[in-house]
Amino acid sequence: MSLLEVKNVTKRFQGLVANDSVSFTMEEGEIVSLIGPNGAGKTTLFNCIAGYHPVDSGEVLFRGTRITNLRPSAICRAGLARTFQLVKVFTALTTLENVMVGALLHTRDTRTAVKEAFAVLELTGLAPKACFPAAALTIADRKRLEVARALATRPKLLLLDEVMAGLNSSETKEAVDLVRRINGQGVTLLIVEHVMEAIMPISHRILVLDGGQKIAEGSPEVIGNDERVIQAYLGEKYRAKHHRPAG
Ligand SMILES: Nc1ncnc2c1ncn2[C@@H]1O[C@H](COP(=O)(O)OP(=O)(O)OP(=O)(O)O)[C@@H](O)[C@H]1O
Numbered sequence: 104m105s106l107l108e109v110k111n112v113t114k115r116f117q118g119l120v121a122n123d124s125v126s127f128t129m130e131e132g133e134i135v136s137l138i139g140p141n142g143a144g145k146t147t148l149f150n151c152i153a154g155y156h157p158v159d160s161g162e163v164l165f166r167g168t169r170i171t172n173l174r175p176s177a178i179c180r181a182g183l184a185r186t187f188q189l190v191k192v193f194t195a196l197t198t199l200e201n202v203m204v205g206a207l208l209h210t211r212d213t214r215t216a217v218k219e220a221f222a223v224l225e226l227t228g229l230a231p232k233a234c235f236p237a238a239a240l241t242i243a244d245r246k247r248l249e250v251a252r253a254l255a256t257r258p259k260l261l262l263l264d265e266v267m268a269g270l271n272s273s274e275t276k277e278a279v280d281l282v283r284r285i286n287g288q289g290v291t292l293l294i295v296e297h298v299m300e301a302i303m304p305i306s307h308r309i310l311v312l313d314g315g316q317k318i319a320e321g322s323p324e325v326i327g328n329d330e331r332v333i334q335a336y337l338g339e340k341y342r343a344k345h346h347r348p349a350g
């Protein structure tokens with residue numbers, strides 16, 4: 104049984120088909136990236152999977168159970184967590200308290216929540232800033248906090264929406280290391296990202312959306328050489344930089 108099965112998911116906004124009968128599966132332990140141009144429907148697909156948008160048709164199965172159109176909190180409790188492209192940290196709370204919000208999804212005991220939140224802060228490198236007000240964190244740290252809060256819900260599958268956007272190269276490297284550490288702890292990841300240099304080396308598989316449709320799926324090598332993907336998204340610059348002629 105696949106960990107996640109997305110079957111013919113369609114989502115319309117009035118006349119616009121943001122997701123057009125999208126299907127794919129994810130196996131436990133994988134890192135899969137979801138790429139495509141702005142407006143391709145990546146965030147919409149996250150919203151459909153995680154229960155933030157009702158789908159028009161199609162279904163989503165998580166660990167073999169239909170989760171289509173369940174409430175986000177129920178889906179999160181089942182082990183599927185996500186981050187938001189526009190970070191949603193609680194600025195009036197400290198870093199630690201933000202992460203506790205995630206942990207409190209599965210425990211009512213505050214001491215347990217503190218303990219679990221600290222473990223996640225250690226993993227994400229935010230422990231030295233545990234008592235900072237979240238409002239004082241840099242963008243890079245806020246993105247990490249967004250990941251930390253989602254991790255504290257103890258997901259089996261984590262959806263990351265552009266957690267590397269706007270980071271400098273050393274922050275991006277740290278974010279990639281964090282993705283590897285999270286995956287090393289047994290968490291399966293679906294990652295939306297535009298930073299190809301960061302995701303190509305860590306992805307087991309890549310899905311490509313364009314105009315709401317899945318136009319390609321395969322290993323990073325296959326996707327990097329796919330003519331349709333180069334035309335729709337990666338561009339000629341990418342080809343020139345990465346393509347090695349045979350022989
Ligand atoms: N709540 C909404 N109401 C109406 N239209 C929407 C809504 N959310 C998204 N859309 C539209 O659906 C399409 C897909 O948007 P989406 O945000 O999923 O793209 P994306 O692939 O995440 O793009 P980006 O890379 O810029 O984040 C766009 O045309 C967008 O304007």
Ligand SMILES: [Mg+2]
Nearest residue numbers: 145146147188
């Ligand atoms: Mg998006």
